[in-house]
Amino acid sequence: MGTLWHGGKIRTLINETDVEEAVYVRNGKVINVGDYDVLRRDFQETISEEINLQGATMYPGFVDSHLHMIGHGEKLLKLDVSEVSSIQELKSVLGSALESVSEGEWLLAEGFNENLYQEHTVPDRYILDEVSINHPIMITRVCRHALVTNSLGLQLAEVNGQTIDPPGGLIERDDKGIPTGYMHDQAQELIKILIPEEGFNYIEKALRTSLNDLFRNGYTGGHSEDLNYYGDARQTLETFYRVIDGEKTKFRANLLVHHEVADEIIELTDDRPSHPYVELGSIKIFTDGALGGRTALLSEAYSDDPSTNGMAIHTKEGLELIVKHARELKMPVAIHTIGDLSLEYAIDALEKYPVLPGKRDRLIHLQVTRKELLTRLQELPVVLDIQPRFVASDFPWVEERLGQKRLEDAFAWKTLLNHHLICAGGSDAPIEPINPLLGLHAAVTRRKPYENHKGYSEKEKLSLFEALQLFTKGSAQAIGREKERGIIAPGYTADFTVLTKDLFELSPDEWLNVTVEKTIVDNSVMYEK
Structure with missing residues (x-):
C-alpha cells in the first residue's frame, strides 16, 4: 500500500x-x-x-557528498574550539576543561583556527605550556591536516630536534631546530598513536550522535570516509552495519575506503550479502594537505611564504601505483587534491590507469586549479567533489596564501560547471558546519552570512538551483545513482x-x-x- x-x-x-x-x-x-x-x-x-x-516544501533528499560521519559525531561529543577567536580565549577554554581531567591524562580538543586570531598566531607548545605542563594536550586544526601539542606531549612521543620528518609529514621547528609542537599531515601520527583508544562503544555513540544530527539537518544520505582512523577498519565498518540497521535507522551511506585498508575491507565484503543502506564507494587517496597550513601542493610558491609550495603526501610515481592497485581491485578512486600541482598529479594517474567503463572517479576539494587542467578533466569520467562552505571560511585569508593572480582559478565552482564538469556538494564535516543551508548560502553568495559585500570572486557565484543540484543530483552522480x-x-x-x-x-x-x-x-x- x-x-x-x-x-x-x-x-x-x-x-x-x-x-x-x-x-x-x-x-x-x-x-x-x-x-x-x-x-x-x-x-x-x-x-x-x-x-x-x-x-512546507519538499525537495529531493539532501546528500552530503563528502564528510566524516564518525568525526562529526566526535566533534559534537568533544571539546570544540572552532569558534574561539583569540589565543587568550583558547587558553581560558582549555583551562576550564582541565578541571574535569585528571593529572597526567590527555586534554583533547578539536578545530583550532589561527586565522581567527590576531596576528594569526598558531597555539604551539609554548602557548599550550601556559595552560598545563602536567597534562599532555592535543588540539587538531580545523582542517584536520595539522595538530598542536605541548611540551609534555612532545616528550611522551619522543619528538625532539633529532626526529626526522616522516614521509608525507612535517614537524614545524623553531630557529634552533627544536619542534614547536605544530605537526602537519603524517607527522600527526607521532602524537595520535599515544592517545588512548576510546573503544568501539564510543565509536558507536559518535556515529549515532552524528546520524541524529544529520537527520535533524535534513540529510537522507552521505558519502563518508571513516574506515582508517579508529584502530580496526573491519570493526568500524561493522559499526556502520549495526547502527544503520535498515529498520529503525535508514540512511544511505556510501563509504570511501582509505587505500591503506582497501584490501582487508574488500575481502571482508566479498563474502557477505550487500547491505541495503551501507555500501562501499571509491578508494580514498590523499595527495596533499591544506591551504591553511601551507601544505596544499601548489605549482608555484605560496605568496605569503615563498620558501614553500606545499607538500606531497605521495610521490607522483607512488600515487600512480596506488591508483593502479585500485584498478586491480576493480575500484574507482577518490583523490583529495587541494593544490593545482596535486591536481595535476591526480589527473596524470587517472589518465595512465583509467577507471572501469561505467564507473566514475572523483576528485575532492579542487580549491586551486589551472585552465589547462580543466580541459584535461573534461576528457575523464570524473566527478568533482566540492565544499562551497570553504569560501565563507577561507576568505579573505586565502588571498594572502595565493595572491591575486591565482585567485581567478581558486574555489572556482561556476567555472567548473561552465566546463560541463559534474560537481557534487558536501560539507567536509566536522571541518565545516554540517548544515546544508550554510553550504547553499556560501555557494550562492560567496560570503559569510549577513556580511554586506558582493562576495569573494563574484563571477563564481552559483544560482540556487545549481547549488541545490550539488547536494541532490550531483551527489547521486558521484556514485552512479x-x-x-x-x-x-x-x-x-x-x-x-x-x-x-x-x-x-x-x-x-x-x-x-x-x-x-x-x-x-x-x-x-x-x-x-
Missing part, C-alpha cells in the same frame, strides 16, 4: 521552476508526481495513508527533505532561519520537528 504526500510544494528539481502539488509513493519508490486530485483518483485503491505537509536518486520523479527513491519554507521565495540570508520539518528515507520519517 502507498502514501500520498500533499499539502505543500513539491520541488522536484527536474528543472528550476517545476513545482507539483503531490507525490504518490509505494514500496519506497515514487510512483507518480502531479496534481493532488488526479493522484488521489488514480491511486485511490492503493493509498493507505495521506500525509499533509502543512504548507543518478537514475534513481537526486530528483523527485517516477521510479526514483522516496528520499525527501522537507523544509518549513520554499528557499526560492526567500533571500539567501533568510534561508538561515529556515528549518527542517521532516527528513524521509525510503518513505520512512527519520526526523520530524
Whole structure:
C-alpha cells in the first residue's frame, strides 16, 4: 500500500521552476508526481495513508557528498574550539576543561583556527605550556591536516630536534631546530598513536550522535570516509552495519575506503550479502594537505611564504601505483587534491590507469586549479567533489596564501560547471558546519552570512538551483545513482527533505532561519520537528 504526500510544494528539481502539488509513493519508490486530485483518483485503491505537509516544501533528499560521519559525531561529543577567536580565549577554554581531567591524562580538543586570531598566531607548545605542563594536550586544526601539542606531549612521543620528518609529514621547528609542537599531515601520527583508544562503544555513540544530527539537518544520505582512523577498519565498518540497521535507522551511506585498508575491507565484503543502506564507494587517496597550513601542493610558491609550495603526501610515481592497485581491485578512486600541482598529479594517474567503463572517479576539494587542467578533466569520467562552505571560511585569508593572480582559478565552482564538469556538494564535516543551508548560502553568495559585500570572486557565484543540484543530483552522480536518486520523479527513491519554507521565495540570508520539518528515507520519517 502507498502514501500520498500533499499539502505543500513539491520541488522536484527536474528543472528550476517545476513545482507539483503531490507525490504518490509505494514500496519506497515514487510512483507518480502531479496534481493532488488526479493522484488521489488514480491511486485511490492503493493509498493507505495521506500525509499533509502543512504548507512546507519538499525537495529531493539532501546528500552530503563528502564528510566524516564518525568525526562529526566526535566533534559534537568533544571539546570544540572552532569558534574561539583569540589565543587568550583558547587558553581560558582549555583551562576550564582541565578541571574535569585528571593529572597526567590527555586534554583533547578539536578545530583550532589561527586565522581567527590576531596576528594569526598558531597555539604551539609554548602557548599550550601556559595552560598545563602536567597534562599532555592535543588540539587538531580545523582542517584536520595539522595538530598542536605541548611540551609534555612532545616528550611522551619522543619528538625532539633529532626526529626526522616522516614521509608525507612535517614537524614545524623553531630557529634552533627544536619542534614547536605544530605537526602537519603524517607527522600527526607521532602524537595520535599515544592517545588512548576510546573503544568501539564510543565509536558507536559518535556515529549515532552524528546520524541524529544529520537527520535533524535534513540529510537522507552521505558519502563518508571513516574506515582508517579508529584502530580496526573491519570493526568500524561493522559499526556502520549495526547502527544503520535498515529498520529503525535508514540512511544511505556510501563509504570511501582509505587505500591503506582497501584490501582487508574488500575481502571482508566479498563474502557477505550487500547491505541495503551501507555500501562501499571509491578508494580514498590523499595527495596533499591544506591551504591553511601551507601544505596544499601548489605549482608555484605560496605568496605569503615563498620558501614553500606545499607538500606531497605521495610521490607522483607512488600515487600512480596506488591508483593502479585500485584498478586491480576493480575500484574507482577518490583523490583529495587541494593544490593545482596535486591536481595535476591526480589527473596524470587517472589518465595512465583509467577507471572501469561505467564507473566514475572523483576528485575532492579542487580549491586551486589551472585552465589547462580543466580541459584535461573534461576528457575523464570524473566527478568533482566540492565544499562551497570553504569560501565563507577561507576568505579573505586565502588571498594572502595565493595572491591575486591565482585567485581567478581558486574555489572556482561556476567555472567548473561552465566546463560541463559534474560537481557534487558536501560539507567536509566536522571541518565545516554540517548544515546544508550554510553550504547553499556560501555557494550562492560567496560570503559569510549577513556580511554586506558582493562576495569573494563574484563571477563564481552559483544560482540556487545549481547549488541545490550539488547536494541532490550531483551527489547521486558521484556514485552512479543518478537514475534513481537526486530528483523527485517516477521510479526514483522516496528520499525527501522537507523544509518549513520554499528557499526560492526567500533571500539567501533568510534561508538561515529556515528549518527542517521532516527528513524521509525510503518513505520512512527519520526526523520530524
